[in-house]
Amino acid sequence: xxxxxxxxxxMSLSEIARGLISGAFSDTPRRxxxxxxxxxxxxxxxxxxxxxxxxxTLILRAMRTxxxxxxxxxVLIPAYTCYSVAASIARAGLRPRLCDVDPxxxxxxxxxxxxxxxxxxxxxxxxxxxxxxxxLSSIEDIxxxxxxxxxxxxxxxxxxxxxxxxxxxxxDAGLYSFDKGKIICTIQGGAIVSQHGQLSAILAxxxxxxxxxxxxxxxxxxxxxxxxxxxxxxxxYGIVKRLPFLGLGRTQYETRYPIADLADxxxxxxxxxxxxxxxxxxxxxxxxxQLTRVLGEIQGVILPAIQSDAEPxxxxxxxxxxxxxxxxxxxxxxxxxxxxxxxSYPRALADVPEVVQMLRNPEAPMPGAxxxxxxxxxxxxxxxxxxxLGDRVRDLLVGCLPALAIAQSQ
Ligand SMILES: *Cc1c(COP(=O)(O)O)cnc(C)c1O
Numbered sequence: 494x495x496x497x498x499x500x501x502x503x504m505s506l507s508e509i510a511r512g513l514i515s516g517a518f519s520d521t522p523r524r525x526x527x528x529x530x531x532x533x534x535x536x537x538x539x540x541x542x543x544x545x546x547x548x549x550t551l552i553l554r555a556m557r558t559x560x561x562x563x564x565x566x567x568v569l570i571p572a573y574t575c576y577s578v579a580a581s582i583a584r585a586g587l588r589p590r591l592c593d594v595d596p597x598x599x600x601x602x603x604x605x606x607x608x609x610x611x612x613x614x615x616x617x618x619x620x621x622x623x624x625x626x627x628x629l630s631s632i633e634d635i636x637x638x639x640x641x642x643x644x645x646x647x648x649x650x651x652x653x654x655x656x657x658x659x660x661x662x663x664x665d666a667g668l669y670s671f672d673k674g675k676i677i678c679t680i681q682g683g684a685i686v687s688q689h690g691q692l693s694a695i696l697a698x699x700x701x702x703x704x705x706x707x708x709x710x711x712x713x714x715x716x717x718x719x720x721x722x723x724x725x726x727x728x729x730y731g732i733v734k735r736l737p738f739l740g741l742g743r744t745q746y747e748t749r750y751p752i753a754d755l756a757d758x759x760x761x762x763x764x765x766x767x768x769x770x771x772x773x774x775x776x777x778x779x780x781x782x783q784l785t786r787v788l789g790e791i792q793g794v795i796l797p798a799i800q801s802d803a804e805p806x807x808x809x810x811x812x813x814x815x816x817x818x819x820x821x822x823x824x825x826x827x828x829x830x831x832x833x834x835x836x837s838y839p840r841a842l843a844d845v846p847e848v849v850q851m852l853r854n855p856e857a858p859m860p861g862a863x864x865x866x867x868x869x870x871x872x873x874x875x876x877x878x879x880x881x882l883g884d885r886v887r888d889l890l891v892g893c894l895p896a897l898a899i900a901q902s903q
Pocket of ligand 1: 544575577670683
């Protein structure tokens, strides 16, 4: 049965081949990629790297080196974000501190952030989940006022903007990811951006000493790219998603990842995809607009508030339903209908044992983050979404609502 993947980058075999070959045989794609990301972010410096996690680890190490106060070993992060964020903090030898999120925006609650204990905080990190810009100006203000760094995590938000400024360019340094399910995909990959004088100098030095990606790893990722592109097609995705060894959609806490340069071949593919960033963006935005229009009318479905001056990137389309039972029912019904809906990250970071173990304030309640973890549904926005997706999702969700009413009355 045809199945719409939960997220992905639609790309052609010819552009993958062009990217791999040009990357392998010339330095031009690296220069082009750096130029394109500098132009998109509006920042002066860009370093391609082998993953978003590696980017975050290096940025945090640079911040630690640049920080005046050696006792500051905490990184303030949203209590609902990608587990890799906490893993990168551990890998940099630092500890997370959690700030609750506002379920209405899916970003850090600015009032909660302002009340956090900053006494040992080195940096605060945004999340911009699903490509929706967080309240970045206010996070930036709070970071400035408290004298801490801000890292703008735009792993899912390449191309998104807020008040005309690129997401990823707020604060002192930012990152993008090119992993599966992000905005552009090289299987694994990412980039660091910054124009902070001292941090940029430290990062430039760190990047000069970074090892190259092993040729085995580069080969494996190059071989996976055409498979990924073919299998993203709805006729094949229905088959491959059942193959357990692919580990699709699994969220794991893992600190053993390589920290290396982005392989030349993958640089080539990223450079090719950057040429189409606007087109990819337009597709996702159109699909998101359609979903917003149709689903906004359903009673019980809560769409996240988007700031009026935001241009989201919509790596996925998130919504909240009133309770976890309905969420599981909705994801199940959508899945059976061939629509790759997900419950996103299964837990708030306050409920991930590896993270809790590192916290200095493990008992702080994170009701907003727990609510999001229990009630979120994400929908696909990529180029394979059909024009009637909104209508189909509406019918399936409306079909789940009576079931909820019955469950609640029992
Ligand atoms: C994916 C992601 C990362 C990590 O990026 P990788 O390239 O997968 O290592 C970091 N932060 C957020 C919010 C992400 O979604």
